[in-house]
């Protein structure tokens with residue numbers, strides 16, 4: 001039987017009395033890929049933050065379970081060894097070098113004293129090479145371009161070697177070449193390493209080429225959860241974005257491709 005990695009049941013979340021997420025319910029099996037889409041302010045980032053327990057002051061209802069266990073019951077270290085998170089770019093960055101950031105991401109595995117062992121060093125090295133960041137390992141994050149910085153955070157999430165990775169708009173700041181490289185890396189992690197992934201994206205064609213499920217949010221509500229074909233058939237996107245889209249087969253791959261109408 002396939003293992004349920006994430007189970008969300010009637011989950012609602014409010015900040016200072018304002019409802020931000022309202023009655024979300026969906027499940028992901030181990031190794032599944034979920035694209036989270038929806039207009040600005042729909043609650044996409046908040047959902048990922050709730051999964052990371054970074055919101056301390058909010059009130060929530062319903063439940064979130066990881067591997068059958070309530071999220072609230074996890075010790076912080078155990079959670080950090082299970083889920084890694086690449087936040088939406090554009091915020092503050094810590095005053096570390098790329099390599100220091102990756103070494104810090106190994107903290108859930110370190111014994112008292114915090115010394116990195118051989119396994120930790122190998123995980124850091126592997127993540128640097130997989131993301132092609134080894135050349136920039138000793139550069140400070142503050143000195144990097146937006147795209148390089150983004151890749152450094154993706155590398156840190158990889159070095160954490162978790163079963164679940166949450167990515168919040170990982171391709172923002174990336175040019176087309178680096179976006180394609182990132183998508184290739186995401187596919188490798190998902191297909192070859194069996195990582196369960198939740199990716200927030202504004203690229204509506206991302207879920208169409210990712211073979212996974214889609215969650216569509218609007219104003220904190222779940223408009224749709226399921227397969228791409230069903231979403232296209234039901235014209236969910238028109239509802240979600242209050243805009244018309246054209247769907248046509250990609251001339252190269254034949255895959256359905258979306259374009260916003262002018």
Ligand code: ADP
Nearest residue numbers: 015018020038039040041042043044045046047
């Ligand atoms: P998205 O990522 O889909 O663009 P967010 O999850 O960032 O949306 O935000 C959803 C809603 O929650 C928005 O209306 C936003 O203003 C509100 N919100 C987000 N963070 C906070 C916060 N810390 N305090 C109050 N409101 C917030």
Ligand code: MG
Nearest residue numbers: 044045046088
């Ligand atoms: Mg967001």
